[in-house]
Amino acid sequence: MSYARWVTKSCDVYVYDDTYGGTICSTCRLNDGKDTLTKTHSEMVRHMFRHRMNGDIVPQSTITSLLHEPDNYPPMEPPPPMSWI
Numbered sequence: 585m586s587y588a589r590w591v592t593k594s595c596d597v598y599v600y601d602d603t604y605g606g607t608i609c610s611t612c613r614l615n616d617g618k619d620t621l622t623k624t625h626s627e628m629v630r631h632m633f634r635h636r637m638n639g640d641i642v643p644q645s646t647i648t649s650l651l652h653e654p655d656n657y658p659p660m661e662p663p664p665p666m667s668w669i
Contacts (some may be wrong), residue, residue, distance in 0.1 A: 585653075586598070586599065587649050587650055588646040595646075596635065596641045597613075597642055599628060599632070605623070607627075607628040607650070608620065614635060614638060625653055625654075626655070628650055
């Protein structure tokens with residue numbers, strides 16, 4: 585799920601949940617263009633406020649969505665293979 589996209593001039597960040605757990609700020613301006621991965625949504629909210637302090641546009645809807653979604657954890661291990669009798 586994406587929380588923010590660069591699609592319009594009203595957003596300077598691209599934030600989405602990683603399929604392996606955590607949340608990514610893609611091509612992050614605060615990280616020399618490298619992705620920034622946080623383990624929890626609350627960590628990403630703090631990261632988004634750092635973007636705002638840097639002058640980047642982060643929509644309030646991004647902050648609100650991150651705060652209202654439960655933290656995402658890595659996917660569970662698949663169950664062991666069943667042995668058929």
